[in-house]
Amino acid sequence: xxxxxxxxxxxxxxxxxxxxxxxxxxxxxxxxxxxxxxxxxxxxxxxxxxxxxxxxxxxxxxxxxxxxxxxxxxxxxxxxxxxxxxxxxxxxxxxxxxxxxxxxxxxxxxxxxxxxxxxxxxxxxxxxxxxxxxxxxxxxxxxxxxxxxxxxxxxxxxxxxxxxxxxxxxxxxxxxxxxxxxxxxxxxxxxxxxxxxxxxxxxxxxx
Numbered sequence: 001x002x003x004x005x006x007x008x009x010x011x012x013x014x015x016x017x018x019x020x021x022x023x024x025x026x027x028x029x030x031x032x033x034x035x036x037x038x039x040x041x042x043x044x045x046x047x048x049x050x051x052x053x054x055x056x057x058x059x060x061x062x063x064x065x066x067x068x069x070x071x072x073x074x075x076x077x078x079x080x081x082x083x084x085x086x087x088x089x090x091x092x093x094x095x096x097x098x099x100x101x102x103x104x105x106x107x108x109x110x111x112x113x114x115x116x117x118x119x120x121x122x123x124x125x126x127x128x129x130x131x132x133x134x135x136x137x138x139x140x141x142x143x144x145x146x147x148x149x150x151x152x153x154x155x156x157x158x159x160x161x162x163x164x165x166x167x168x169x170x171x172x173x174x175x176x177x178x179x180x181x182x183x184x185x186x187x188x189x190x191x192x193x194x195x196x197x198x199x200x201x202x203x204x205x206x207x
Contacts (some may be wrong), residue, residue: 037155039181040191046078052199056206058178063092064188069137074167074196089167090143092190095156095180097143100168104136107168111142114162119176119193124202125164127172146177156180156187165194172197174204 042062057077063070071088073080080088085106091098100107110130114122131142143163147156158177165173173196182189195204 037157037181037185038179038191039183039185040179040189041183042189043078045080046076048076050075050077050196050198054195054197054199054204056193056195058191058193060179060189060191061092062182062188063094063190064182064186066094066188069093069098074165074171074173074194075169075198077196086168090140090165094188095147095190096139097146097190098133098137099140099143099165101130101166102132102138103134105133108166108170109168110166111140112164113142114164114174117162118160119162119174120206122162122164122174123205125172125174125204127202130164130166147180167196171200172202172204 040060043059055074055077059072059077061070061072061079069091070093071080071083071091072078073083073087074089086100088100089107089109090100090111099105099109099111101109110132112126112129112131114125131140133140145159146161147158149156158179161176163175165175167173173194175192175194177190177192179191180189181187195206197204
């Protein structure tokens with residue numbers, strides 16, 4: 001093999017090594033560079049019943065403890081501690097969401113996705129077609145895919161999906177997840193907005 005061939009081979013090998021190193025540096029840099037993400041402060045628990053009124057709120061549930069479910073009741077618009085078997089509608093544990101309905105559950109709660117609709121455009125929700133739990137404490141199959149995950153920044157971002165929720169006592173709400181991070185960019189503060197129809201109908205018109 002000629003000297004020229006040796007030199008050409010060495011230059012190609014060097015170029016490949018440099019390219020690999022550059023790609024590695026870029027990958028590490030993008031992994032370390034976390035994008036700006038919205039953060040939220042947990043909402044203070046409330047005790048007042050909504051009654052038969054329509055209720056619209058934005059709520060942040062501190063579900064950062066990976067061992068503890070935090071239970072939410074639409075009829076009070078609040079997280080509830082140690083609720084009875086029918087006194088909660090949905091619950092959060094980090095990025096997991098369950099609904100109080102289905103096998104092993106006492107309530108009627110379920111969820112369905114309202115594809116290609118914005119929160120403001122949903123004026124009513126369906127009465128049927130709600131997915132319930134396959135077993136007690138199982139993540140709701142409709143709600144388990146609520147986020148996108150970045151393998152470079154390791155950040156969870158809510159998908160722009162509106163969900164219809166049937167509550168444990170058979171009432172209805174629309175819901176959209178807005179965020180997942182507590183102040184300090186700590187994971188587990190699930191933030192969502194919703195309109196709940198306390199009167200039992202399916203109308204959920206945004207004000």
